[in-house]
Amino acid sequence: MSKILIVGGGYAGFYTAWKLEKWLRPGEAEVTIVDPLPYMAYLPFLPEVAAGSIEPRHAVTARRRHLKTTHSVAGKVTTISHADKKVTITPNEGEAYDFEYDHIVIATGSVSRTFPIPGIADNAIGMKTIEEAVAVRDRLVSNFEKAASLPAGPERDRLLTVTVVGGGFAGIETLGELRSFATSLLRRYPEITFDDTKFHLIEAMGRIMPEVALETSLWVIRKLTDLGANIHLDTQLSSAVDGKIELSTGESFESDLIVWTAGVMPRPFLRGTDLPIGERGHVRGRPDLRVEGDDGILEGAWTAGDTSAIPDISATPGPGGFCVPNAQHAVRQAKVLARNIVASLRGEGLADYNHKNAGAVAGLGLNVGVFQSGKFAMKGYFAWLAHRFYHGLAIPTWERKWRVFGGWVGHFFLGRDIVNIEAVQTPRAVFEEFASRPRPKTD
Known part of the structure; x- marks a missing residue:
């Protein structure tokens, strides 16, 4: 079976795995998804979570509950060598190890972009x-x-x-x-x-x-x-x-x-890989969501979501001619990406991502x-x-x-629940305050 590795479990990664499970035939490919967190967060709900209108656990989706056949790894991909089609996975617990693949999906999402402002x-x-x-x-x-x-x-x-x-x-x-x-x-x-x-x-x-x-x-x-x-x-x-x-x-x-x-930016570790990276740190992609460098397409490499620079070929392209980093694009791109991976495995034609702004x-x-x-x-x-x-x-x-x-x-x-459980961030504080400790040894 072909090995498909999905790096990142956010919108693009989760939806790619979800759709691959639906469209792959039994025994056609083995899918692995790597992310340090066990859930996908639905980011448009974060302001309502902050305002107490949505319970935090309701704004996230547990991957192990909804991905039935995908192998989930709790950890990070710390190095990528696409020339060898190999990555290093550092799990949350245990030693790092190498993992070989046939297809890789770069869907690491984005992080907050800050400036060196004091404080x-x-x-x-x-x-x-x-x-x-x-x-x-x-x-x-x-x-x-x-x-x-x-x-x-x-x-x-x-x-x-x-x-x-x-x-x-x-x-x-x-x-x-x-x-x-x-x-x-x-x-x-x-x-x-x-x-x-x-x-x-x-x-x-x-x-x-x-x-x-x-x-x-x-x-x-x-x-x-x-x-x-x-x-x-x-x-x-x-x-x-x-x-x-x-x-x-x-x-x-x-x-x-x-x-x-x-603002947001792609994860900086991607600059240390052999993938083609644009000026602002995004993985360079094609409209069909394959990764493309100066020397052409990287076979077996795909990308989608905030981490990628995908040309926007719609009637009203985003700034700079690329798809803007938002949930709407990430989800739609992931569905096209999953179909294209399946088509690639079967020797069929690929489709371009062309969206109609909703x-x-x-x-x-x-x-x-x-x-x-x-x-x-x-x-x-x-x-x-x-x-x-x-x-x-x-x-x-x-x-x-x-x-x-x-x-x-x-x-x-x-009405909204106004209970404050800020103490959950230091759950052992009260226990430590009153816990009995051994008396100091005397000579």
């Missing part, structure tokens, strides 16, 4: 993983709890100030959801007023959400401003040392919760959303419903869909 590496939290979204939610609730017992002053203001860096979809949705969540918390914290809470969005460009029309983006700014957010356009973050935010405009304030959403949809907090498709734009409550239904149906497997929709129905009747 960001030490104080900011990303919005790229389910763990980060949970940490943001717990921090916000914890800060409300602390601020409720403090008198008015700088420390209280610091705890009740949230800063989001980046005005793309991730940043706007994060700001809108957190602002909505904070407003709902005020009912439970009578010691805190709406005016006590401050929310800031910092964007270096002169507009937000470049994927939508300018008119739509301006409506979003007006709506977020009405909801109590401060939008700083044409503004760069100069420093965030010890939570003190300093902006290029000269403005400064203190913020305990800083969320970074200003539009852009974003949630800006409870009951507020925006939808853009071509020149058509929808705003407000019905756009928010469109956002929920689109992503609720887009998350893979019906088991996950039922859990997500069930959670939304529960929140409709019961």
